[in-house]
Amino acid sequence: MIQFYNTLTRKKEPFNPIEKGKVSLYTCGPTVYDEAHIGNFRTFMFEDLLKRVLMLNGLDVFHVMNITDVDDKTIKRAKETAQPLQALTENYTQKFHEDLKWLKMLPADEYPCATHHVSGMIKMIESLIKKEHAYVEDDGSVYFKVNSFSKYGQLSNIKFEDQKVTERIGSDEYSKESAQDFALWKGWKPDDGEVAWDSPWGKGRPGWHIECSSMSMEYLGDHFDIHCGGVDNMFPHHENEIAQSQCHAGSSFVNVWLHSEHLMVEGGKMSKSEGNIYTVSELKAKGFTPEIIRYQLLSGHYRTKINFSLAKKQEGEKIVKRLSEFKSRLESFDLENVTLDENPTIYSEFVKNLSNDLDTPNALAIFFDFMKKMNRQMDKGSIDKEQVASSLYFLDKFDSVFGLIPRTGKVPEEIVKLVRRREQARNIKDWNESDNLRDKIDALGWKVKDTASGSEISKKSA
Template structure:
């Protein structure tokens, strides 16, 4: 049973004198096997909550800036961490808490039983880069569930290449800004609208939307004087730094390669399947192309092929 704010309040759920009690130390049971340590209270092991307090304090100190975790951990885990940590030290535990909602895969919950649990190695084996995955993960608001699909990675690749092309037009031979700190950022053109969105509950999705809305306007001013171009470039690089995106990463660069005849045939077969509205066959052929390291992008009057970066 739950009360108005969704918390469990059944004493039977915990088996404690008070339903809000939680264990700092669990006595050893035979089924625990070798997981036991001696203590003044007898052999046992730390409770679930206290191990996290111990690890974070060991590496970050008794008080630190940001503690993150899934929204499902707000109660009881994080509330219990706060209670035990501040009770032990008398100091604030974490100054800010960041609770993203769950990641879904193709509209379903990630689960081994469903066969949709992907690791970073799985994504890399498909030819996608860390930058592309990072872009997917920041493309939605952290308070809303994010639906991961392979198509979203394809879209991320296109978006990153669009950003790379813009930067190349700005200043082809300039390296990206490494230091995110400057005396003033008010004149950087695109910096303020993007950062305003990020300052609004870390709305990265809106920030990216504003960035792409501003790109055409910025491109139209590329003929401006060198000082203005340099200012725009610096603002753009600082925005990329804020997003944690490295546009000079190899996987972001487009590479012109010869398309094997077998791949062209599969792509053409897929296009014909789409024209016949045989969506299942088209999806199967898209997957077959992806397994061979090729990405197909549909347009109104045809399609294009690009090789997935390794």
């Protein structure tokens, strides 16, 4: 059984896809006005984990992630940097994809961008106006009438009567009937410059929320399984999406809403003034590998705040090394004529924990426990080949979810030669020569390890 904590109902509930064996998944993607930071990637990593766990359960996942390539921030940034909006957004979209790939995230099936789907959004807005859920203002903007949707506030548990009127609402530059109404369409203003589409209400551009409603329904239908994002998207973004979508299609829209908590950095919240916003490129420059970052982001539960810290780098390094060692140790067995059908029994325990609202901490604990047991048996020489085979199977499944084992690159010929020479030296017990060669190899960025079955070579992590 798969269970998820559904923000909509505020409890853990069994997950049953609408169509048996298939899952329709929509995840809110980046706004491409800048490089995404590690906090953004925490959310994307959680979504990636979700997808991998669904796949581990044999489900066929169709995943759509939108790219927000037009909004206040992108327009502002394009103007500041004196480039066309499209140049800016294409640049950061590409960078985003590179980062995703580097972090070993599975690609989505579709990455629709807002600017390519404006006509669909206009259609949806027209329908909302026709149904009197929206109205047009003098400046050509269209607003959603929040009090026309009785369920408004269900997701975020917000009641407007209790709300403080913040400065942002007070200083809103657009006019509208009621403070909580939100823009579906924004009439053109000089600040928008070249950025404009024609619409029945004149020149303008789409509001933020409408793109997700329109594109999710276009790619996944009026009613789909899972929609997720960071907690901060709960309100207003997802709340507004629900309002628009349900008023438009009248269906139930999304069955399960999942939200991941925020990432803290070096013990505090991320903020530009603290200077603790790390991008993937920066972390890469500091010697982080995708696996180390994955470990930091996946070792805490997705609904708790976790702290990202540079100091934790070596902890991740250690884990990655242990896992790789374990793998090569298992792989050193000759497994010809061994059928690998038996999974270790803890494997089902592992899957069960992941399927329980993505319980990565417990899943990791189960795997580490298992790894220790198998290592102990290998130390004692009491492991049998069936156990080796099933361990490899488990390890493979483990890594299909966590992605913590780096692919070992080819060892350069030069290094191989040095290792061979060192083995010869060791055979004749020339320890001086042997140690010299080890230093030489080490200086070239590789580590030798002597085992019962000969010397092993591995790349030193940066």
